[in-house]
Amino acid sequence: DQQVxxxxxxxxxxxGRISILNCDYTNSMFDYFxxxxxxxxxxxxxxxxxxxxxxKNEDGRxxxxxxxxxxxxxxxxxxxxxxxxxxxxxxxxxxGSYIPTFGRGTSLIVHP
Amino acid sequence: xxxxxxxPRHEVTEMGQEVTLxxxxxxxxxSLFWYRQxxxxxxxxxxxxxxxxxxxxxxxxxxxxxxxxxxxxxSTLKIxxxxxxxxxxxxxxxxxxYYNxxxxxxxxxxLTVT
Numbered sequence: 627d628q629q630v631x632x633x634x635x636x637x638x639x640x641x642g643r644i645s646i647l648n649c650d651y652t653n654s655m656f657d658y659f660x661x662x663x664x665x666x667x668x669x670x671x672x673x674x675x676x677x678x679x680x681x682k683n684e685d686g687r688x689x690x691x692x693x694x695x696x697x698x699x700x701x702x703x704x705x706x707x708x709x710x711x712x713x714x715x716x717x718x719x720x721x722g723s724y725i726p727t728f729g730r731g732t733s734l735i736v737h738p
Numbered sequence: 739x740x741x742x743x744x745x746p747r748h749e750v751t752e753m754g755q756e757v758t759l760x761x762x763x764x765x766x767x768x769s770l771f772w773y774r775q776x777x778x779x780x781x782x783x784x785x786x787x788x789x790x791x792x793x794x795x796x797x798x799x800x801x802x803x804x805x806x807x808x809x810x811x812x813s814t815l816k817i818x819x820x821x822x823x824x825x826x827x828x829x830x831x832x833x834x835x836y837y838n839x840x841x842x843x844x845x846x847x848x849l850t851v852t
Contacts, residue, residue, distance in 0.1 A: 628780075632780075658838040660838070660840060662840075662841075662843075667845065667846075668845050668846075669742070669829055669831070669843030669844050669845050669846055670781070670829070670841075670843050671843070672840035672841070672842075675838065675840065677838075715780070715781060719838055724835070724837065724838050724839075725771075725783060725786055725794065726838075726841065727783070728773075728780055728781035728782070729780055730777075730779070730780030730781075731780055731781070
């Protein structure tokens, strides 16, 4: 049973527009959330994180929003660039465990 | 910082053969993880070491899989005998264990079992 769900396998966006990647979780003990970015033939790299004591965290063009009541988080990329084309993994940890559980990933394609 | 180094990058083997994947974590990191990526299951944790000791191996699929970490700078994941359903990309990751420090991943080993 997937505790971290990324229901959109892929997303296509025009350069300069906003990309919104969504993630849902089922485990109410999760209190820390991370996004990783993965290019082909490379390993995932850490992008941005958020603790459950916050509802928003921003780093340049990347913003993560957390809605604890809905058990939902989203990653916003503004403006999107072709170099952002990659697979994005959502991950969560908590309940005394610092080991992240990953979703299946969403493939983002940003068209020039 | 050379990052996490995995070898080989690609491995093609026949069903029934033994496969050994290798990982060198980032120097100074005290936690090491083995993940497997498939289309169906995404990134799933196989095993987690802390200070060279296996802490959680509940994700290891079955007895055909084994992992070792003989010292702080080396780990292996062995599959014996291999089966076609083991075909996947296997990632090793390491981190300095504190709170929710992010994982640093290697570039993975793509395993194909025919």
